Amino acid sequence: MSRSPDHPINSMFFERWSPRSFTGEAIPDAVLQSAFEAARWAPSAMNAQPWRFLLARPGDEHWQTFIDVMMPRNRLWAAKASALVVILSERQLDRRDERVDNHSHSFDAGAAWANFAHQALLLGWHTHGIGGFDNDAARERLAVPDDFAIEAMIALGRQGGIEALHADFHVGEAPNGRRPLAETVFAGTLDVSAFAEEEEAA
Template identity: 70%
Template sequence: MARRPDHPVEPLFVDRWSPRSFTAEPVPDAVLLSAFEAARWAPSASNAQPWRFLIARHGDAHWEDFVGLLAPRNALWASRASALIVVLSVLQVERRGEIVANVSHSFDTGAAWTNFAHQALLLGWHTHGIGGFDRAAARERLAVPEDHAVEMIVALGRLGSLDTLHPEFHAGESPSGRRPLDETVFAGRLGLPAFASERNAA
């Protein structure tokens, strides 16, 4: 089912979705470098750029370590991705010569992941963010320092047909919708309509 925005946006924003069916074909360096370059230009507080990425490609020396971090249900489909990327963020930042806590490390890293996902889509590749994995095991197995947060894992691959996907996931393999803006944007306080059209409707 085609997504239809309520207000004008570039197609990129509604075309991006999170499939689980992947072809497992190799992803070229050029695609990864372009997607990571897009991530590099994300905004961040004090230009700290707290995001860090660890990557494993399907079948390489790191692949089984990355797949082994996933919750079993996620491993059923993500093991057919072309790459798995562990997203980290640095917890501290230098400001005026002092090392302090970076309270926006996760927020800023989210912006970088969004850039990555959209650039990958422009090149014909899909991504799916994964929260269901063992973070403690990721920190230990991948030697992640304590001053880094383990944020998420991203599966990247070419969109595959349903016959590449475990039957358990077939019913949900389509783009999801979004709640309307009047349920997410408010004027000064939660529950107060932000736009005249909403106030009139009320």
């Protein structure tokens, strides 16, 4: 589908989408460093910067582990990515000489992921966030400490053609739309009737 925003925004925001077809070509170090640099400048509570990234590329020591912890359907396409990333976030932060819970650690890591995805797109590379993986297996096999949450995985690569993608995913391999702002932004309180009207229309 063709995407068109309802209000003026930079085109990178609606040109970014999440393909599953990747060419598998090698990704330059400079591209990865640029994307991670963009993530580094994301905002965070008290500048705690709770995000951490684990990286693997085909042929690396941990590549197969990254693939193995995914749900089987995700392995069908993610194995052709040029890089895989695991996003972590630190659950606590230092505040006034005290170690306290950071209630926005996931929120802040999400901001870093958005920066990463958009910078990659500006360089001609696509990303696909992955929630379908075995969290416990990832924690054990990648030696992630308990004080870090495992938020998501990212597949990164050059977009490939539909012919390179497993047939199970052909139908959904296109940019999707977004609900209108009238169903997303509310004055003061949440208008639940908007959700009821949306369900009735469906």
